[in-house]
Amino acid sequence: WWEIYVKPGIKRIAMSRSKELNKKKRSALNLLLLHQVYLTSKLQAGEGNRLGELREVQEKIKLWYQEESRKIVIQARVDDVQYSEKVRIFHHEQHQKHLKRSSILELETETGTLQGHDACSSYLEGEVARLLLNPAALDPAAQEILLTEVEPVFTKEDNEMLLALPCKEEVKEVLFSSNLKAAPGTDGLTSLLYKECWDSVGSALHEMVTAVWEGEALTASQRTSLMVFGAKPKKPHSKKPKDKRRISLLNSDLKLITGIEASRFKLTLTHALSPLQVVSGDNRRIHHAINKARDAINATSSTKAGCALLDLDFIAAFCYQTLEWVLMVAKAKGLDDKVISRIKNVASNRISIPVINNIPAKPINNIRGTLSQGCPSSMNWFTIGIDPLLIYLERRLQGILIHSLPTAGPKLRNGCKPAPVEERYKVYGLADDVKPAVSSMAEFSLVDEAAAIFERSSGCRLHRDPATGKCQVLPLGRWKGTLQQEDIPHPYMRLTGSLAMVGVELTACWMRTRQMNCEDLRKRINTTVGAWRSGKFNPLVCRPFSLNSYCLSKLWFRTSSVDLRVSDVSFIHTKAKSYMFQDMFQNPSELVVFRPVDQGGLGLHHVSCKATAHLICTFLQTAANPSYISSQFHSILFRYHVLGEEDLPNPGFTPYY
Numbered sequence: 093w094w095e096i097y098v099k100p101g102i103k104r105i106a107m108s109r110s111k112e113l114n115k116k117k118r119s120a121l122n123l124l125l126l127h128q129v130y131l132t133s134k135l136q137a138g139e140g141n142r143l144g145e146l147r148e149v150q151e152k153i154k155l156w157y158q159e160e161s162r163k164i165v166i167q168a169r170v171d172d173v174q175y176s177e178k179v180r181i182f183h184h185e186q187h188q189k190h191l192k193r194s195s196i197l198e199l200e201t202e203t204g205t206l207q208g209h210d211a212c213s214s215y216l217e218g219e220v221a222r223l224l225l226n227p228a229a230l231d232p233a234a235q236e237i238l239l240t241e242v243e244p245v246f247t248k249e250d251n252e253m254l255l256a257l258p259c260k261e262e263v264k265e266v267l268f269s270s271n272l273k274a275a276p277g278t279d280g281l282t283s284l285l286y287k288e289c290w291d292s293v294g295s296a297l298h299e300m301v302t303a304v305w306e307g308e309a310l311t312a313s314q315r316t317s318l319m320v321f322g323a324k325p326k327k328p329h330s331k332k333p334k335d336k337r338r339i340s341l342l343n344s345d346l347k348l349i350t351g352i353e354a355s356r357f358k359l360t361l362t363h364a365l366s367p368l369q370v371v372s373g374d375n376r377r378i379h380h381a382i383n384k385a386r387d388a389i390n391a392t393s394s395t396k397a398g399c400a401l402l403d404l405d406f407i408a409a410f411c412y413q414t415l416e417w418v419l420m421v422a423k424a425k426g427l428d429d430k431v432i433s434r435i436k437n438v439a440s441n442r443i444s445i446p447v448i449n450n451i452p453a454k455p456i457n458n459i460r461g462t463l464s465q466g467c468p469s470s471m472n473w474f475t476i477g478i479d480p481l482l483i484y485l486e487r488r489l490q491g492i493l494i495h496s497l498p499t500a501g502p503k504l505r506n507g508c509k510p511a512p513v514e515e516r517y518k519v520y521g522l523a524d525d526v527k528p529a530v531s532s533m534a535e536f537s538l539v540d541e542a543a544a545i546f547e548r549s550s551g552c553r554l555h556r557d558p559a560t561g562k563c564q565v566l567p568l569g570r571w572k573g574t575l576q577q578e579d580i581p582h583p584y585m586r587l588t589g590s591l592a593m594v595g596v597e598l599t600a601c602w603m604r605t606r607q608m609n610c611e612d613l614r615k616r617i618n619t620t621v622g623a624w625r626s627g628k629f630n631p632l633v634c635r636p637f638s639l640n641s642y643c644l645s646k647l648w649f650r651t652s653s654v655d656l657r658v659s660d661v662s663f664i665h666t667k668a669k670s671y672m673f674q675d676m677f678q679n680p681s682e683l684v685v686f687r688p689v690d691q692g693g694l695g696l697h698h699v700s701c702k703a704t705a706h707l708i709c710t711f712l713q714t715a716a717n718p719s720y721i722s723s724q725f726h727s728i729l730f731r732y733h734v735l736g737e738e739d740l741p742n743p744g745f746t747p748y749y
Contacts, residue, residue, distance in 0.1 A: 094300045094345075095311035099279060102293065106285070124153045196321060196448055200331045213448040216321055217456075219333065220446050224458045228414045228551035235420060235549040238480035241487065244426035250360045251428040257305050258352050260298040264290065266351045267297070270468075277343035278445070279313045286344060297348065304349055307437060314346045316455065317464060319444045338411060340444065340466035347468055349438060354469040364425060365475055367721050368482040369521040372475045375720050379652040379710045381520040381527070382593045386653060387725055388492040388517035388529065389568060390602055390746055398571035399492050399531040401591055401598070404543055405562040407553045409524035410465040410474060415439050417550040418463075418477040425476070460551070474523065481546040482521045488538055490531045491516035492568070495725035495743065515724035522594055524552075533581065540582050556584045566591040572600045596653050602747050609650050610660045616646045621667045625674055635672045636685075636696040643668070644697055651703035652710040655748055661700045668696065711749060 115122070131146040199206045199215060206212050272284040286293060304310065318341040327335040342350075357364075362373045370381040385401060392399055406412070419432050442458040463470045494517060499510035519528040528539050543554050555562035565585050567575040577587050590597045590608060597612070599605045620643045630638060647656075647664070656664075672694070673679045680694065687693020713719075715726035729749065731737045 094296070094303075095313060098293070098296050098300070099281070099313065102281060102285070102289070121153065121156050124149055124156065128153065196323075196336065198331050199333055201333060205331075209449050209451065213446075213451065213453060216333065216336070216448055217446050217453045220319060220338075220444065221456050223411060224444060224456050224460050224462065226460060228412075228416075228460055230414070230417065230551060231548035234545045235417070237545055238484060238549050239420065239424045241480050241483045242421060242424040244424070245364045246360065246422075246426035246428075250364070251426075251431065253359070254356055254431045255428060258298070258301050260294065262352065263298045263301055263348065264294065266355055267348055270347065270351055274344075274347075275341050277313075277318060277341050277346070278316050279343050279345075281344055283344045283347070286348075297345070300345065301349055301352065304438065305434065307434070310346070310438060310441075314343055314349075315441050316443045316445065317342045317346075317466075318447050318452065320447045334407070338408070338465060340464040341447075342464065342467055346438075351468040353435070353438070354472055357469065357472045361472065361475070366479055366483055366486075368486055368519060369475050369479060371521075371523045372472065377710070377713065377720070378522060378594055380714055380721065380723070381522060382596050382598075382653045383710060383714070384494070384517050384520070384723065385527065385591075385593060385598060386602075386605070386748070387494050387723075387746070389598060389600060389605075390748075391494045392492060392569040392600075393602075395493075395569050397531065397569050398575070399529060399568050400571055400575070401566040401568065402526075402528050402530060402539060402585065403562075403564045403566075403591055404526040404528070404539070405555050406524050407555055409478075409552050410463045410470060412550075412552045413463055413474060413477050414551040415461045415463060415473060418473045421476050421480055462551075471523065475521070477550055478521055478524070478526070478546070478552075480549075481526065481542060482519055484542050484545070485519040485526075485528050485539065488542075489518045489528060489535060491518035492529045492531065495728060497724065497728065497741065513724065525594070527591075527593065533579070536581050536585065540585075554584075558583045558586060561586045561588075564588040564591060566598065566600060568600050596650050606654055606657070606748075609654045610657055613647055613650065613656075614660060614663055617643060617664050617667050620646070621671045624671050629675075632672070632676070633694065636694045639668050639671065640695070640697050644699065647699065647703065648706055651706040653707075655707055656699070656703050661703075664699050668699075672696070707748075 128146065128149050131142050131149060134142045135146060196212050196216070197207065197209060199212050201215060206215055267283060267286055267290070270283050272282070272287055274283065276282045286297060320339050320341055321336050322339065323330065324335050324337050358372075362375050365373055367373075367376060370376045370378050389401070415435075419427075419435060423429070423432060439461065442461075442464070443455045444458055445455050446453040463473055494515045496515075497513045499512055501510050503509055517529050519526065521527075526543075530536055530539060547553060563585050565575075565580060565587050566589075567573075567587065575587065577583075580587070590599045590605075592598075597605065597608045599608060624638070624643075644664070669679070669685070672685075684693050685696050686698045687695070689695040711726055712730070714721070714723035715730035725743065728740060728743045729746075732740050732743055733745075
């Protein structure tokens with residue numbers, strides 16, 4: 093009934109409403125045109141006295157068109173006032189650049205260079221077909237090895253909450269909090285339409301969601317999605333097929349169903365996922381893993397032991413990992429069988445239509461059962477699926493010692509002192525990026541073996557080609573400067589001088605880390621402001637908003653882990669002011685520049701203050717905030733230096749705190 097009656101009815105009502113609004117807008121013109129036809133017929137019948145009336149009606153028609161034209165001219169003049177020609181030229185150029193980046197008209201494949209839409213589309217369509225039409229060859233023995241690492245974590249209350257039928261208010265809340273302006277799927281209906289027409293279609297939406305929750309199969313349109321190909325953010329001009337990202341455009345009603353699932357699972361991930369996965373869960377942040385890796389690197393500066401940080405990168409992980417493996421892990425974690433059956437029902441019999449250069453290809457059945465990158469619940473499923481690998485590595489790696497606190501008490505029966513309380517960096521997961529730490533040559537093989545077990549269990553594939561350089565090794569401690577590429581037992585693990593952790597570059601030396609990140613931020617700010625100064629001429633009161641939203645926003649993520657230098661702050665402020673005051677003879681005072689808008693200022697963010705606030709905030713989250721996973725090292729730093737608990741061993745100072 094949803095597919096046959098409701099959806100077509102919504103489209104039909106929308107079309108009739110559009111026609112109604114159009115008729116209402118042109119009602120006066122339609123009446124005049126009808127009157128003109130009537131008078132013309134009378135004149136042709138010989139009634140010459142109607143000529144004056146006909147000319148009067150024609151004059152009214154002419155006046156109607158003049159009035160409508162005047163409205164268009166006024167609107168055009170308003171646009172000219174609000175946006176100068178230079179501004180419109182600038183945005184036109186940016187739009188053309190975006191179109192050029194998103195077009196796929198040339199690819200460099202293993203058989204040679206392909207040119208033209210037809211050749212590129214055929215190649216990418218074949219890649220999708222080879223992936224989706226072939227079931228993943230999973231190894232039950234490898235799956236059993238990883239599943240033994242998993243312990244039940246879903247409680248009875250969790251399963252009851254996940255099994256409960258969604259109420260109408262929950263459906264409304266998820267719908268209203270979704271991305272209302274997201275691109276629609278194959279049915280052309282957006283979430284904004286459902287929101288605006290909630291009073292009319294809200295009950296039908298709730299009934300549809302309830303039916304799916306009770307086991308009804310998805311409709312044909314809900315099972316069908318568009319797989320749109322586009323360039324990766326940092327590789328807009330790359331011609332390699334692996335640098336083309338696949339995003340699934342699902343229909344809004346399916347995103348509503350999976351959105352409810354995702355919002356409920358989000359409440360459980362804090363305890364359902366291990367603390368080693370930092371992209372999901374309310375008690376951890378990505379910066380916590382970055383800062384712990386930074387602390388581990390700093391701790392190795394005074395040790396003579398050899399160790400290294402690794403970066404394991406998987407090939408299109410969301411496209412290769414199978415939902416079958418995810419549900420096996422979820423069952424081992426204690427998820428109810430009825431919830432698993434519902435997830436299978438929603439994810440089964442999916443159909444993907446590849447879209448290259450806005451031209452759809454033939455539909456392809458998703459026999460492999462991969463995750464849809466673009467589905468609200470995909471991140472939850474992927475983090476659950478990769479969790480056993482993180483637990484497996486954490487229990488076997490020795491890790492890098494960050495801080496050790498002696499344990500007070502009498503000697504044990506064997507005459508040894510109690511073991512100290514230690515904090516070590518062993519492994520962290522940032523979605524599909526796994527960052528383990530190795531402290532011996534044997535642990536390289538341990539990591540490789542664990543990755544191979546995960547590949548055979550889930551269907552994911554590691555970048556094992558040395559030419560790609562995706563899997564990297566950052567040598568630390570004694571290995572820094574002595575470890576050679578030939579020493580590493582696996583060639584695909586390539587030596588590197590810096591390791592990227594979600595945008596923050598880490599090196600074996602803190603001064604070099606700080607310099608590298610600050611210079612990259614300088615380059616980004618200089619590039620952005622330079623382009624704006626040559627083509628973006630907004631009013632003075634709008635320029636601080638542009639700087640805060642689209643320029644200075646590039647800084648804040650790194651400032652939670654790296655403190656800016658004084659020269660960097662001065663450079664950024666100088667560049668920001670050079671854009672703000674480029675056409676002014678006299679600049680406002682500093683107080684006016686950084687004062688909030690509601691207090692009469694321009695509202696530009698103060699870089700030094702906000703950067704320091706971010707650094708302190710992330711430190712306090714892991715040092716003294718019970719809502720987050722605590723860091724022993726940060727807690728001791730805070731208690732000794734801030735609270736003055738001098739009975740603790742002096743932890744010293746770090747170069748960044």
